[in-house]
Amino acid sequence: xxxxxxxxxxxxxxxxxxxxxxxxxxxxxxxxxxxxxxxxxxxxxxxxxxxxxxxxxxxxxxxxxxxxxxxxxxxxxxxxxxxxxxxxxxxxxxxxxxxxxxxxxxxxxxxxxxxxxxxxxxxxxxxxxxxxxxxxxxxxxxxxxxxxxxxxxxxxxxxxxxxxxxxxxxxxxxxxxxxxxxxxxxxxxxxxxxxxxxxxxxxxxxxxxxxxxxxxxxxxxxxxxxxxxxxxxxxxxxxxxxxxxxxxxxxxxxxxxxxxxxxxxxxxxxxxxxxxxxxxxxxxxxxxxxxxxxxxxxxxxxxxxxxxxxxxxxxxxxxxxxxxxxxxxxxxxxxxxxxxxxxxxxxxxxxxxxxxxxxxxxxxxxxxxxxxxxxxxxxxxxxxxxxxxxxxxxxxxxxxxxxxxxxxxxxxxxxxxxxxxxxxxxxxxxxxxxxxxxxxx
Numbered sequence: 001x002x003x004x005x006x007x008x009x010x011x012x013x014x015x016x017x018x019x020x021x022x023x024x025x026x027x028x029x030x031x032x033x034x035x036x037x038x039x040x041x042x043x044x045x046x047x048x049x050x051x052x053x054x055x056x057x058x059x060x061x062x063x064x065x066x067x068x069x070x071x072x073x074x075x076x077x078x079x080x081x082x083x084x085x086x087x088x089x090x091x092x093x094x095x096x097x098x099x100x101x102x103x104x105x106x107x108x109x110x111x112x113x114x115x116x117x118x119x120x121x122x123x124x125x126x127x128x129x130x131x132x133x134x135x136x137x138x139x140x141x142x143x144x145x146x147x148x149x150x151x152x153x154x155x156x157x158x159x160x161x162x163x164x165x166x167x168x169x170x171x172x173x174x175x176x177x178x179x180x181x182x183x184x185x186x187x188x189x190x191x192x193x194x195x196x197x198x199x200x201x202x203x204x205x206x207x208x209x210x211x212x213x214x215x216x217x218x219x220x221x222x223x224x225x226x227x228x229x230x231x232x233x234x235x236x237x238x239x240x241x242x243x244x245x246x247x248x249x250x251x252x253x254x255x256x257x258x259x260x261x262x263x264x265x266x267x268x269x270x271x272x273x274x275x276x277x278x279x280x281x282x283x284x285x286x287x288x289x290x291x292x293x294x295x296x297x298x299x300x301x302x303x304x305x306x307x308x309x310x311x312x313x314x315x316x317x318x319x320x321x322x323x324x325x326x327x328x329x330x331x332x333x334x335x336x337x338x339x340x341x342x343x344x345x346x347x348x349x350x351x352x353x354x355x356x357x358x359x360x361x362x363x364x365x366x367x368x369x370x371x372x373x374x375x376x377x378x379x380x381x382x383x384x385x386x387x388x389x390x391x392x393x394x395x396x397x398x399x400x401x402x403x404x405x406x407x408x409x410x411x412x413x414x415x416x417x418x419x420x421x422x423x424x425x426x427x428x429x430x431x432x433x434x435x436x437x438x439x440x441x
Contacts, residue, residue, distance in 0.1 A: 003056040003080055006121050019046045030063050040070035048073055050137030055079035058098035065105035074140050074429045076133045077103060078116040112428045132422055135291050139426035142290040146174045149234050152181035152246025154277040160409040161278045171432040177238055181246060184230060185254050191226035199225040211333035214345035216256055223255055224262035231266050242282045244274035258346025260320035261334045267297050267322040274300060275319055284362040284413035291419035297322040298415040307381050313392040319347050321387040326350040338385040352389035354378045358419040365407030372408055373420045374438030394439045402438050
């Protein structure tokens with residue numbers, strides 16, 4: 001009971017959203033097999049995303065493992081470091097011993113679980129273990145409940161973005177909502193007319209720090225705000241987590257501009273957008289954001305060229321990214337693409353902020369689905385157009401070989417901070433997904 005009270009106090013201090021069994025079982029403790037069903041029913045009713053089994057003493061290995069199997073959510077196992085024997089040689093508890101017993105039964109019942117090594121509640125190791133498990137549970141929940149809106153269709157010559165939608169539904173319950181591109185373009189024009197005054201006022205605010213160049217008329221800039229609002233409405237109406245968009249070439253052909261600025265605004269609202277109908281990129285970003293230790297949106301660049309002087313750095317670059325990720329004090333412009341001359345304006349240009357980055361890619365290979373992931377840091381490098389940063393890792397030639405020989409492509413997903421270890425641990429609870437670490441072993 002003393003250990004349980006200490007745990008609750010810690011969780012309250014860390015602002016962990018948790019429920020317990022005090023209203024279900026006598027003193028809230030699982031003591032025998034008869035406690036399994038009421039505990040499972042309660043946790044299911046509470047729609048928990050993860051299960052923590054703390055061994056406050058030896059424990060009840062059969063009941064604990066059966067509860068874990070019944071809840072079917074990520075499970076965390078831990079026991080506090082036991083105190084020294086009393087002067088008469090007796091002991092107050094044997095938590096480590098009971099933890100080992102429960103781990104054996106979890107293996108017997110084929111229940112995957114995470115583990116915090118035997119330690120004291122006050123130790124940093126315990127806090128870090130709980131924090132990581134919360135993020136792991138978030139990743140698994142995201143993987144099991146993902147819904148993505150797909151605006152348009154796959155672009156014919158981008159074979160690298162071919163995906164198997166029915167397999168994603170079967171293996172991961174990932175739902176794809178088709179959104180008609182023609183209807184969306186009509187809605188963009190109509191919404192711009194209806195909200196023109198409000199959009200003009202919003203544009204005036206953005207003009208204080210964003211340049212808009214080569215637009216045929218001001219109305220075409222306003223299309224971006226209408227596009228943003230349409231996507232956000234779709235997200236709320238259908239409970240979507242992100243989008244994939246046929247960004248090229250139907251939209252610029254129809255509107256005479258790209259809508260990448262609108263995409264940046266949507267991404268800053270927490271909805272990643274896979275460009276060029278890249279649904280796997282959106283999946284990568286959603287998993288990465290769930291794993292991240294920072295409250296920042298992800299971005300989806302191309303791995304483009306190697307750094308001219310740094311053998312372990314590459315350019316991350318392309319069409320749009322959340323504006324909140326720009327380097328502080330840097331200029332932003334919405335302007336012409338520098339490739340494929342003759343295309344209209346509308347691409348977002350700025351330098352990304354500095355910091356540690358996690359890069360990952362969700363992909364389908366011959367041996368099933370995997371997520372390749374590694375960490376590095378932004379570094380300085382030559383200026384280039386559109387949004388960009390230079391990314392340094394431990395051993396780029398090793399990364400390059402893994403990406404080329406794996407089922408990956410040039411598109412990737414990135415977030416600031418450290419998330420690779422969390423993604424790796426989360427794959428323990430996602431049976432159809434393998435993890436591959438980029439870089440040196």
